[in-house]
Amino acid sequence: MFTNDKKGQAIIELAIFGTLILFMFGMLVSYMQRMNEQQYAQMEAFRRALEKACTFAGAEDSGAGASVQYTAMENKRLADLSDSFRKGSPITTRGSSSVFWAVPQTGSQPENKIVYKINDDEATFDTGTQIESISTSSGEGSKDEFTEKMQKTEGPGGITTSRESHLTDTITTTLTGEDGSTIWQVTQGAYRDADGQIRYGSQAVDNTIDSARTWRTDF
Numbered sequence: 001m002f003t004n005d006k007k008g009q010a011i012i013e014l015a016i017f018g019t020l021i022l023f024m025f026g027m028l029v030s031y032m033q034r035m036n037e038q039q040y041a042q043m044e045a046f047r048r049a050l051e052k053a054c055t056f057a058g059a060e061d062s063g064a065g066a067s068v069q070y071t072a073m074e075n076k077r078l079a080d081l082s083d084s085f086r087k088g089s090p091i092t093t094r095g096s097s098s099v100f101w102a103v104p105q106t107g108s109q110p111e112n113k114i115v116y117k118i119n120d121d122e123a124t125f126d127t128g129t130q131i132e133s134i135s136t137s138s139g140e141g142s143k144d145e146f147t148e149k150m151q152k153t154e155g156p157g158g159i160t161t162s163r164e165s166h167l168t169d170t171i172t173t174t175l176t177g178e179d180g181s182t183i184w185q186v187t188q189g190a191y192r193d194a195d196g197q198i199r200y201g202s203q204a205v206d207n208t209i210d211s212a213r214t215w216r217t218d219f
Contacts, residue, residue, distance in 0.1 A: 053065055168208045
């Protein structure tokens with residue numbers, strides 16, 4: 001039979017190992033989410049490059065199609081292991097692909113384009129454009145604000161718990177050339193799309209995402 005001391009030790013060990021197991025499970029889920037999003041970004045870059053190259057219509061004497069270098073970058077918020085209500089953990093995924101899909105006229109070269117898609121916004125550049133680096137910051141014109149509130153009300157019939165949060169996340173992404181000049185800069189805000197996913201776009205600068213939920217426990 002267990003003595004009181006051994007029972008107490010068993011409970012403590014169970015609490016410690018249970019916490020470790022939950023932590024490891026949470027890390028595994030987070031890792032799988034990140035890998036899934038990264039794979040999606042890579043496949044999206046390939047599909048969009050294929051579509052751009054196939055449907056490109058350049059000069060009449062250049063022939064159909066083009067050679068396209070496509071880069072897609074997404075800022076997202078995944079499930080957060082912290083207690084913050086629907087704040088999400090920010091990550092950045094990136095995928096690149098080069099597709100040649102062209103039937104040039106005899107003696108001519110196909111069009112060559114470089115395309116960058118940063119979240120919901122896209123820009124096209126000539127092949128001669130040299131992009132040295134891409135940086136995303138929360139500097140001038142950007143902000144990251146999160147507030148939340150929890151309220152618990154006890155009544156004769158049960159306990160009602162309400163939580164709400166407000167997220168404003170505005171980021172600025174800059175493409176820089178070899179000489180340090182700014183080739184393209186776009187400021188985007190976070191918003192929730194029709195599927196409930198948080199996305200970023202220039203049309204949502206300074207937008208606030210409101211989330212709320214109420215639980216009731218009856219006696």
